Amino acid sequence: MNTVIRASNIIKTFDLGEVKVRALRGVDLEINEGDFVAILGHSGSGKSTFMNIIGCLDVPSSGEVYIDDNNVANYSRDKLATIRNKKIGFVFQSYNLLSRTTALENVELPLLYNPEVSAVERADLSKKALERVGLGDRLSHLTNQLSGGQQQRVAIARALVNEPLVILADEPTGNLDTRTSYEIMGIFQELNEAGKTIVIVTHETDIAKMCKRNIVFKDGKVIKDFMVDKPINAKEELAKMPKQEDVLV
Amino acid sequence: MNTYNLLKISLKALRKNTFRTFLTMLGIIIGVASVIAMLSIGQGSKDSIESSISELGSNLIMVFPGAQRMGGVNLGSGTSRPLEIGDVEAIEENCTLLEGVTPVAMAQAQLIAGSSNWSSSVYGAYANYFDIRALDIKSGSRFSQSDVNRAAKVCLIGTTVVEELFGEYADPVGQSIRINKVPFKIVGVLEEKGAGMRGEDQDDVVIAPFSTVQRRLLGSTTVQQIFASAKSEDVSEAATEEIEAVLMKQLRVSSADEAFNIRTMSELSNMLSSTSDTMVTLLAGVAGISLIVGGIGIMNIMFVTVTERTREIGLRMAVGAKSKNILLQFLTEAVVISITGGIIGALLGIGVSVGFGNLMGWPVTITPFSIILAFGFSTLIGMFFGWYPARKAANMIPITALRYE
Structure with missing residues (x-):
């Protein structure tokens, strides 16, 4: 199996003037192609900081981060932007979609910053990504006309559209109810089965159990790293739940 | 990211805050419109001054006798040796750059026709006086040079004189009037010229042959003006120098200042147009300041926009936008505001200029230069004042921007 992301001895210190916060105190991790990882931990454990560093949104104070064999620890802003554009797909807790903009245009966004993709390809790829998350019939809906679950699915389509090496999701189900959370997890499982590498940050154990591998952070260090025995299938779980006829989706 | 996408994104962003965008634009609209209106009105007044000067004959050169000093007392104009007809002939012979030259004799005279009488200035000159002064004849004809040679008692009169002596709509050609008791035959009426530069009535004149005025009315042999x-117009300066040289020789003086004065219309026109230039520059400057204030308005609103859209900036960066992309995006927004404002302002400015022209009867000239100037300036203002906020957006740290509440 190919290593997609390799982090070695990552230290991250935030200098807040009077105090220095040591968010990461030497993290070594490898994430391989086809992995489906849940990163767990209490708030302040450093899990989000780690996620930002492997997502090239932030740089470590020391240590090395290899993404697809590029050591990005010392990359310039523009080079990091290119890595994010081509190798990484982000899903955020609060969706971060452009308001009053259609689903299709939101999904097109990463391709807009890739000069190699033509306008026709862009629309085509975005449409396919939206179909993949089950929103093929909502291409021209504005984001504020969509439900929370649908908005997160648009965000997943956006993370998919550039065919990234890895999809990083920061608390993707944090703003959603259980039922919608499982729907979203179902999509992630489907994508993973199709070969996508996915890393999720979460603090919900039931969500973590739907992933194949769990990594637990505590006080800036990895304290546990294990394969989940039998990952729960989100779709089966969803089928067991009572139907919520009174809730409009 | 190509220009089309940039434009699409900024137009979309601007449409989300239509009213705010409009208010921001208003600063530029007012600035550009007032610059164009001021320049048009200024240019119009300059043109009207120039055209009224060219009505006077823009190539006109006037020679007055000079002043003489006696024991330190300046005796004023006309006290040195008077100009004589020989001087005029010398100028005629020796100056190559002149179209024509005429002596002028002036007299204030009482005019009598029937039971009416009126006091007016009588000018005596050669027949080419009408060409030199660019005078048109309304009815009848000018007198000829042979009338001048034989001191014929003929004259042309201005419209004011016609009104006073014969009534407003009369055509007195062929009738006779008495000028200081000497009967003259009216051979023509001059076209109306209106008020002159100093507000004098240019139609209150009588023009008669030089020799007639000199002998019959003045009884002198001197020439009061040439x-x-x-x-x-281009050679008027050189022509002036020629006249100066000839007259210095004629009057046997080494310095022209004492013996005679030469005035040209182009001098006058330069003075007047430089005055109106100063006014235009001043007015356009004030209007230009309002354009800069409009630019500061853009800067202000762009700062608000950048702060408001911090999360959007963070997201764009997260999905791969480089600093350059973000910079261009916000710069485009600022420039779209200023260019749109520039276009609307230019149209408004033209409208206001034309409206003022029609309403107040002001002369208005809209020059392409003023439109290009105002338009280019507003675009530059958009870029200049948009740059700093756009820079602020482009320099944001992605993760901080994403988490901005």
Whole structure:
């Protein structure tokens, strides 16, 4: 199996003037192609900081981060932007979609910053990504006309559209109810089965159990790293739940 | 990211805050419109001054006798040796750049026709006086040079004189009037010229042959003024120098200042147009300041926009936008505001200029230069004042921007 992301001895210190916060105190991790990882931990454990560093949104104070064999620890802003554009797909807790903009245009966004993709390809790829998350019939809906679950699915389509090496999701189900959370997890499982590498940050154990591998952070260090025995299938779980006829989706 | 996408994104962003965008634009609209209106009105007044000067004959050169000093007392104009007809002939012979030259004799005289009488200035000159002064004849004809040679008692009168002596709509050609008791035959009426530069009535004149005025009315042999016209406005300065040289020789003086004065219309026109230039510059400057204030308005609103859209900036960066992309995006927004404002302002400015022209009867000239200037300036203002906020957006740290509440 190919290593997609390799982090070695990552230290991250935030200098807040009077105090220095040591968010990461030497993290070594490898994430391989086809992995489906849940990163767990209490708030302040450093899990989000780690996620930002492997997502090239932030740089470590020391240590090395290899993404697809590029050591990005010392990359310039523009080079990091290119890595994010081509190798990484982000899903955020609060969706971060452009308001009053259609689903299709939101999904097109990463391709807009890739000069190699033509306008026709862009629309085509975005449409396919939206179909993949089950929103093929909502291409021209504005984001504020969509439900929370649908908005997160648009965000997943956006993370998919550039065919990234890895999809990083920061608390993707944090703003959603259980039922919608499982729907979203179902999509992630489907994508993973199709070969996508996915890393999720979460603090919900039931969500973590739907992933194949769990990594637990505590006080800036990895304290546990294990394969989940039998990952729960989100779709089966969803089928067991009572139907919520009174809730409009 | 190509220009089309940039434009699409900024137009979309601007449409989300239509009213705010409009208010921001208003600063530029007012600035550009007032610059164009001021320049048009200024240019119009300059043009009207120039055209009224060219009505006077823009190539006109006037020679007055000089002043003499006696024991330190300046005796004023006309106290040195008077100009004589020989001087005029010398100018005629020796100056090559002149279209024509005429002596002028002036007399204030009482005019009598039937039971009416009126006091007016009588000018005696050669027949080419009408060409030199660019005078048109309304009815009848000018007198000829042979009338001048034989001191014929003929004259042309201005419209004011016609009104006073014969009534407003009369055509007195062929009738006779008495000028200081000497009967003259009216051979023509001059076209109306209106008020002159100093507010004098240019139609209150009588023009008669030089010799007639000199002998019959003045009884002198001196020439009070010499009028000449240069072949073109360009050579009027050189022509002036020629006249100066000839007269210095004639009057046997080493310095022209004492013996005679030469005035040209182009001098006057330069002075007047430089005055109006100063006014235009001043007005356009004030209007230009309002354009800068409009630019500061853009800067202000762009800062608000950048702060408001911090999360969007963070997201764009997260999905791969480089600093350059973000910079261009916000710069485009600022420039779209200023260019749109520039276009609307230019149209408004033209409208206001034309409206003022029609309403107040002001002369208005809209020059392409003023439109290009105002338009280019507003675009530059958009870029200049948009740059700093756009820079602020482009320098944001992605993760901080994403988490901005």
